[in-house]
Amino acid sequence: MVGLSGIFILNKKKVWNFKEGSQVLNNPERGFYVQIDSKDNHKFKKLKDENVRLALLAFDIEKYKNGAIGQEKLYELEEALKKSRESNISIIFRAAYGFHEASVEPKDISIVCGHIKEISKVLNKYADTINVVQAGFLGDYGEWHHSIFLQGTEEKMKESRLQILKAWEENLDNAIEVAVRRPRFIREAQTANILSGRLAFHNDALLSTESDMGTYDDKNYTREEELEWCSKNLIEVSNGGEMPKLGELSTPENADKEFQNMHITYLNMKYNAEILKQWETEEYKNLSAKDYVENHLGYRIYVKKFSIDGLITQRKINKTGIPMEFEIVNTGYATLPSKYKIFLIIKTDSMMYMSKLENPEIYGISNDESVVLKNNIILPNEVSTGKKVSIGIKVSQSYEEEVEENCISFAGETGKFESGVNLLFDLTLKNYGEIEVYR
Numbered sequence: 349m350v351g352l353s354g355i356f357i358l359n360k361k362k363v364w365n366f367k368e369g370s371q372v373l374n375n376p377e378r379g380f381y382v383q384i385d386s387k388d389n390h391k392f393k394k395l396k397d398e399n400v401r402l403a404l405l406a407f408d409i410e411k412y413k414n415g416a417i418g419q420e421k422l423y424e425l426e427e428a429l430k431k432s433r434e435s436n437i438s439i440i441f442r443a444a445y446g447f448h449e450a451s452v453e454p455k456d457i458s459i460v461c462g463h464i465k466e467i468s469k470v471l472n473k474y475a476d477t478i479n480v481v482q483a484g485f486l487g488d489y490g491e492w493h494h495s496i497f498l499q500g501t502e503e504k505m506k507e508s509r510l511q512i513l514k515a516w517e518e519n520l521d522n523a524i525e526v527a528v529r530r531p532r533f534i535r536e537a538q539t540a541n542i543l544s545g546r547l548a549f550h551n552d553a554l555l556s557t558e559s560d561m562g563t564y565d566d567k568n569y570t571r572e573e574e575l576e577w578c579s580k581n582l583i584e585v586s587n588g589g590e591m592p593k594l595g596e597l598s599t600p601e602n603a604d605k606e607f608q609n610m611h612i613t614y615l616n617m618k619y620n621a622e623i624l625k626q627w628e629t630e631e632y633k634n635l636s637a638k639d640y641v642e643n644h645l646g647y648r649i650y651v652k653k654f655s656i657d658g659l660i661t662q663r664k665i666n667k668t669g670i671p672m673e674f675e676i677v678n679t680g681y682a683t684l685p686s687k688y689k690i691f692l693i694i695k696t697d698s699m700m701y702m703s704k705l706e707n708p709e710i711y712g713i714s715n716d717e718s719v720v721l722k723n724n725i726i727l728p729n730e731v732s733t734g735k736k737v738s739i740g741i742k743v744s745q746s747y748e749e750e751v752e753e754n755c756i757s758f759a760g761e762t763g764k765f766e767s768g769v770n771l772l773f774d775l776t777l778k779n780y781g782e783i784e785v786y787r
Contacts, residue, residue, distance in 0.1 A: 374401060403440070404616075407441065409443055439479060509528075524546070613645060648678060650679070
């Protein structure tokens with residue numbers, strides 16, 4: 349290890365700066381996803397072996413359009429969710445009355461709402477595993493087009509859309525977000541005060557046409573204005589989609605720009621194959637375009653700067669604490685999900701100590717924005733002169749999380765990722781307030 353040391357006299361800060369690395373990270377709840385039918389839960393193991401962290405779980409209820417879904421089919425859903433949890437794969441969920449064209453829906457929308465109630469009871473048990481629920485049900489593939497409930501006057505169609513979203517709001521765990529197919533549908537729901545703060549956006553025609561096949565259909569907004577609206581209003585939710593074809597909009601430069609505006613978290617791995625193959629051959633910002641985009645799907649966090657107080661006393665070491673600051677940068681397109689907490693870790697040879705780093709602004713940054721986290725590190729009494737202490741940061745849904753795959757690895761050049769902890773540096777206390785810092 350390289351030693352970074354100094355005698356800290358006077359009340360000056362000692363500062364170290366770090367750079368972002370280019371490595372592809374296998375972090376949870378972000379990246380390329382693969383679609384799986386709920387009856388094929390055995391496929392989760394294969395996806396885990398392939399380092400896939402997201403799956404779109406397709407729940408086909410075409411056979412149940414005339415009544416309740418019932419326990420057998422719901423058990424199939426629960427078993428699939430169990431397998432996804434065991435495989436550490438997060439779920440994008442969608443239900444539909446057939447994942448094909450010319451799907452046949454129930455004759456009464458109240459049956460659809462009843463199905464949402466049944467399904468929600470299962471989904472709520474696995475809220476920690478679910479990344480987002482796509483509103484689904486209506487139309488071909490559950491994508492809200494070619495539906496008997498989306499015909500007639502605009503007011504009648506809006507009533508159907510809001511009825512579905514209201515059913516999700518009334519039955520789904522408050523921690524779970526719901527994604528709809530167009531930004532206009534989000535604005536409708538916002539006006540009706542439905543699913544406030546929980547509505548996301550999935551564009552399944554990304555980068556294909558000027559209107560992306562009707563996604564941007566609001567006459568009051570141009571495409572650029574829609575993307576600007578997404579940039580300002582869909583910051584802390586999980587947005588994504590799929591890219592159906594190559595074209596002038598699917599260049600790496602334009603994709604990067606639009607994905608920043610969309611705060612995009614996930615992309616279809618298989619359906620996007622033609623574009624991804626093309627991106628593999630193109631260089632963008634010193635990487636293949638595919639690797640660059642993959643790196644920036646969702647969040648991508650690293651420590652840019654670390655500083656430590658310049659005057660070390662015995663009182664600071666054991667009582668008031670040694671002031672430290674970490675500048676955290678998120679270069680990803682999307683924000684860190686708020687379910688993930690940040691813990692400062694102090695490790696000795698025999699023990700590990702934790703304190704929570706709290707700054708709500710960490711959940712609002714993306715696209716190379718940063719925030720400073722501060723903490724006074726109180727070293728354990730067992731730490732004596734000459735003994736090494738390791739300092740790190742753990743990001744997970746709970747401090748008790750022991751599965752490394754469920755913890756978030758940093759993208760910077762600092763330290764290493766070990767047992768779910770991003771180890772940043774080591775401290776060694778020396779005589780007369782001298783402290784030695786190693787990386």
